[in-house]
Amino acid sequence: MSEAQVPWDAAQVRLWLERRIKAARSDQDVADRYGRDREDDYDKAAAEEWVCEQFRHNDAVDDQARFAEAVKALLAKDDFYRAGVRSEQRFEREVKAYLRKLMKMVKTNTGFGKTLRYQ
Known part of the structure; x- marks a missing residue:
């Protein structure tokens, strides 16, 4: 037997997006404080926020x-831009990875209920 799919809840998705933006900004602030050691983390958080x-x-x-x-x-776009990223190539790679993650979430309609800071 297959489970009944949960209906799409746009308000929940918007809440999830808001919370992820706040979390990504916080991650960027933390990475900024640590300097060069956390440039990867900064670009990853910047990509999450941008998406x-x-x-x-x-x-x-x-x-x-x-x-x-x-x-x-x-x-499908080839070029993503955001001022202030440490490495444009890494940022673009992280944007595409996050978009693939989001696409999977949208298709399966799962994960949008996880609104806590860390996922």
């Missing part, structure tokens, strides 16, 4: 299929 920020006020979040299409369209 979540792209969808925070996007109407596509209201519908699961439209949100999946929006994530897919952004993943």
Whole structure:
């Protein structure tokens, strides 16, 4: 038997995006304090923030299929830019990895209930 799929909850997804943005900003602050030792962490957190920020006020979040299409369209892009990152190549790699993670979450409609700081 298969489980009944949980209905799409746009409000929960928006809350999850907000919390991930706050967590990513906090991670960037911590990485900034440690300097060169944590440049990787800074770029990873910057990528997470950038991706979540792209969808925070996007109407596509209201519908699961439209949100999946929006994530897919952004993943198809070749160039991502954000001022202040330590390594543009690492930032782009982390953005693509985070978009793939988000795409998986959208397709399966799982993980958006995890709104705690660490996941």
